[in-house]
Amino acid sequence: MACLTCSSSQAQRNHSTQLRIVLIGGRESNGGLKGKSSAGNIILGQNVFDTSRRTAQSEVRQQEVFSRQVTVVDTPGWWWVYPREDTPKLDQIEIQNSVHLCPPGPHVFLLVIPVGLYLPELVKASLKQHLELFNADVFSHTIVLFTAIDPCSDEELESRIRTSPVLQWILQQCGNRKHFLNISNREDRDQVKKLLEKIETLITNNGFRHCSVDRRQGETLRKEMRDLTERASKRFDQVQKQRKNLKLQIQGGRTQSQHLRLVLIGAELEGKSSAGNTIMGRPAFCVNNSGSRTTHSEISHSVVEGRRLTVVDSPGWFYINTLQETSEMDKLEIESSVNLCPPGPHAVLLVVGLETATHATCLRSVQEHMSLFREEIWKHTLVLFTMSDWLGTKTVEEHIESDEGLQWIVNKCENRYVVRIR
Ligand SMILES: Nc1nc2c(ncn2[C@@H]2O[C@H](COP(=O)(O)OP(=O)(O)OP(=O)(O)O)[C@@H](O)[C@H]2O)c(=O)[nH]1
Ligand SMILES: [Mg+2]
Known part of the structure; x- marks a missing residue:
């Protein structure tokens, strides 16, 4: 009994000086607001x-921070509206790993x-x-942290919550x-102090238990x-090695074609037209910034380096569509x-974005749409990876190795791939 009291008071002392926080959340399509x-x-x-x-x-x-030893773990965000299978495997691994970076486990998400x-x-x-990635009762350890780059009064926040049933649901899960x-x-350190106090209240209410890991x-x-x-x-x-050999072969005599003809193929909104503009060095194709998708195959000419x-x-297909589901016109x-x-x-x-996983359904979609051409097309295909800003500190090879769909595509193209840097 005495021992229990002792460990409890020790736990309380520990928790009053140590706070372990994991930041989680989604990401917006425009990546605009920092979170x-x-x-x-x-x-911090x-x-x-x-x-x-x-x-x-x-x-x-x-x-x-305010006499507490505060540990914060930052994590990759997922697309707010997309199912977890669309989140690249690399991101899923990193999100899972976050709780292991603050042993023995986070007090709060x-x-x-x-x-x-x-x-x-x-x-x-x-x-x-996405919360299932943690194998824990995350909601009971979660505080919703609203962020903005402007001040927001309590009334404004409440009114915002009143108009969003989804926010109300999230808050309900998190005990409001x-x-x-x-x-x-x-400069406003008071807002941080108040947050730390709220975290301490949560820890107390959870019986000083951190999230089990x-x-x-x-x-x-x-x-x-x-x-x-x-x-x-x-x-x-x-x-x-492969690229070096290829360069040697080119230098070794065979003349380069003076006229290079390229075709961009891929799923919708993967950045095909943007990539076309990068290759042409000018805005040759209309980029889909506000619903203006490419509906017809379009040709453009240029002279680049002589x-x-x-x-x-070309028009894209919806990323999980079967060939049958794609309209006859698009086909x-x-x-x-x-x-x-x-x-x-x-x-x-073949334009492939790095912002989503190439799971079985996406892969089937790529395979079926490529079957619109002769099988021989694969011998002339190289993968053009787009949305490279998604890579952050990761390499494209790490993405490929973590994603079976990407491996299939890249292997089918005999390792021919490039990354478009925006
Ligand atoms: N974050 C990010 N956005 C990009 C990148 N490339 C293109 N985009 C954006 O993605 C959207 C679609 O780009 P497009 O080039 O029109 O893509 P598309 O594949 O031609 O689209 P559809 O013709 O509708 O199939 C636009 O808002 C682009 O600005 C990239 O590398 N990173
Ligand atoms: Mg387009």
Whole structure:
């Protein structure tokens, strides 16, 4: 009995000085409003998390804040409305690993939601699926952290909540625990102090228990990440060798074609037209910024470094559509793309975005739409990876090695791939 009292008071002392926080949350399609990393910087009072690029890896930082030893783990965000299977496997591994970066486990998860963010119904399922990555009762350890770059009064926040059934649902799951953080006001330390107090109240109410973490899962994850990095490095070396040999072959005599003909193929909104513009060095194709998708195959010509260049852009298919589900019109346009540049393209650029996983359904979609052409097309295809800002500190090879669909595509193209840097 005496012992129990002793450990309880010791636990209380520990918890009053140590706070372990994991920042979690989704990501917006435009990546515009900064969320988790900025909130982490405000909480710790220092620029310890890089906000200039996407967080692709869970990272831990520690500072003394208001006499507490505060540990914050920042994590990659997922698409708010997309199911978990669409989240790249690399991100899922990193999200899972976050709780192992603050042993023995986090006291609190801060679910970061920008105040102005519209949250449709689909967010609920996506959130539940992503929280399952933690194998724990996350909601009972969660505070919703609203962020904005402008001040927001309690009334404004309440009115915002009143108009969003999804926000109401999230808050209900989290026992209505919430806090607002103005992430552009570093001077306002009071907002941080109040947040720490709310976290301490939660810890007290949870009986001073932190979120339980399966240590064996941590070891498995670390091994998985090590193996993946090794495989990625092997592929990288192999690709470098392959490219070097190819260059030698080109230098070794065969004359380059003075007219290069390329066709862009891929799923909707993967950045085909944008990539076409990068290749052409000018805005040759209309980019879909506001619903203006490419509906017809279009041809454009240019001279780049003294060589004639012809690029054909084509309509995309919905990323999980079967061939049958794609409209006849789109199918005809995609099929005819290769005929627009007679006698045929030198290369087909299969555009694949790095922001979502290429799971079985996406892969089937790619395979079926590529079957609009002759099987031989694969011999002339190279993968053009887009949305490279999604990579953050990760390499494209790490993405490939973590994603079976990508492996299939890249292997089918005999390791021919490039990454479009925006
Ligand atoms: N974050 C990010 N956005 C990109 C990138 N490339 C293109 N986009 C954006 O993605 C959207 C679609 O780009 P498009 O180039 O029109 O894509 P598309 O595949 O031609 O689209 P559809 O013709 O509708 O199939 C636009 O808002 C682009 O600005 C990229 O590398 N990173
Ligand atoms: Mg387009």
